[in-house]
Amino acid sequence: MLSWLQPFPADPVLVVASAAGFAAVGSFLGAAQARLGAAIDGESTYARTSFWTGRSICPACRAALTVRDLVPVVSWLALGSRCRHCGAPVPVDYAAIEAGSAAAFLLAFWSGGPWPVVLAHALLGAILTALVVVDLRRQLLPDALVWPLLPLGLLQAWLVGDIPAAVAGAVFGGGLLWLVRAIHRRIRGREGLGLGDVKLMAAGGAWVGAAGIGPVLLVAALATLAAVGIAYLSRRGPSLASRIPFGPGLAFGLFAVTLFG
Ligand SMILES: [Zn+2]
Numbered sequence: 001m002l003s004w005l006q007p008f009p010a011d012p013v014l015v016v017a018s019a020a021g022f023a024a025v026g027s028f029l030g031a032a033q034a035r036l037g038a039a040i041d042g043e044s045t046y047a048r049t050s051f052w053t054g055r056s057i058c059p060a061c062r063a064a065l066t067v068r069d070l071v072p073v074v075s076w077l078a079l080g081s082r083c084r085h086c087g088a089p090v091p092v093d094y095a096a097i098e099a100g101s102a103a104a105f106l107l108a109f110w111s112g113g114p115w116p117v118v119l120a121h122a123l124l125g126a127i128l129t130a131l132v133v134v135d136l137r138r139q140l141l142p143d144a145l146v147w148p149l150l151p152l153g154l155l156q157a158w159l160v161g162d163i164p165a166a167v168a169g170a171v172f173g174g175g176l177l178w179l180v181r182a183i184h185r186r187i188r189g190r191e192g193l194g195l196g197d198v199k200l201m202a203a204g205g206a207w208v209g210a211a212g213i214g215p216v217l218l219v220a221a222l223a224t225l226a227a228v229g230i231a232y233l234s235r236r237g238p239s240l241a242s243r244i245p246f247g248p249g250l251a252f253g254l255f256a257v258t259l260f261g
Contacts, residue, residue: 004159008115015109019102022122023072026101029130029145030094031056036142037134060088072098093133100129104255111259113160120156121259124149124207128251131200135247141196146203153206165209172210174202197246204254212257219253220246 002009008018035046045059056065063085069075076095083090104125108118127149131141150170157166177198184192201213208216228244 002115004116005114007112008109008118015106018109018122019105020072022105022126023098023102025123025126026098026129027070027072027094029101029126030097030133033097033130033134033142033145034093036144037138037140040140040142041138058083058085058088058090061086072102093137097126097130097133100132101126104129107255107259116159117156120152120159123152124156124258125255128255132248132251135196135245135251139194139243139245141194141200141247143196143199146196146199149200149203150206153203157206157209162209165211166206169205169207169209169212170202171205173205173208173213173216174198176213177201193246197250200247200250200254204250207254207258208261212261215261216250216253216257219256220249223252224249 008015032051035051038045039047046054049055049057056070057063058065060083063083069079069084071078073095076090076092079090081090081092081095082088101122105118105122108121108125111121112118113121127145131145134145135141153170154163154166157163177193181191181193181195181198201216204216205213224244224246227248
């Protein structure tokens with residue numbers, strides 16, 4: 001029997017199986033972000049279908065999807081990124097979240113720590129991947145995906161025995177971004193930072209502690225600048241006046257500082 005403090009076993013079969021398990025978690029998160037985003041945007045795609053008991057459907061032809069269509073990443077590649085029933089293109093979103101979740105587990109395993117912490121880190125990375133995709137698509141961060149990160153972060157802090165640091169991180173992270181948002185609104189007269197970013201930083205603060213907030217914001221700012229620079233140079237990206245989502249940068253910074261900070 002594994003004790004709570006032992007590292008995740010370096011057994012190749014177990015590691016590969018866990019990565020596959022997190023790809024399945026990513027599949028679930030992909031469905032969650034698609035439905036939450038559609039509901040918040042007022043689309044009727046998934047209206048009147050239950051998330052928990054409803055079948056997965058193709059949004060284009062509404063055909064019920066079977067196991068063949070739903071193997072993480074593999075189905076998307078094997079079917080040539082199209083629906084098997086109607087040929088409608090299937091966005092890369094689901095496969096990206098599935099692959100990202102598996103990669104999050106491998107990174108968490110690599111960065112080490114007691115096995116429950118490795119699993120918590122992997123789950124953090126999986127949820128952040130789903131948040132990145134929905135923020136890039138719709139410029140929003142659904143509460144139902146952001147807020148679970150707060151109790152999970154506190155649980156992780158309890159595992160490593162540092163609850164006060166986590167609480168301080170949540171208060172400081174959320175408070176600081178709320179202040180930045182308020183000041184920006186006062187000076188510029190419009191919203192520069194979404195409320196979702198404030199909530200994400202409050203929940204994320206529980207993972208990195210107050211001391212981690214600065215490094216997270218630094219990494220987030222650099223990552224966002226780099227992404228905007230690349231998009232600008234490739235001339236496919238946003239014009240400089242358009243709203244640039246900060247969520248992906250924050251997510252990247254949070255995961256990096258949680259694992260390696
Ligand atoms: Zn279809």
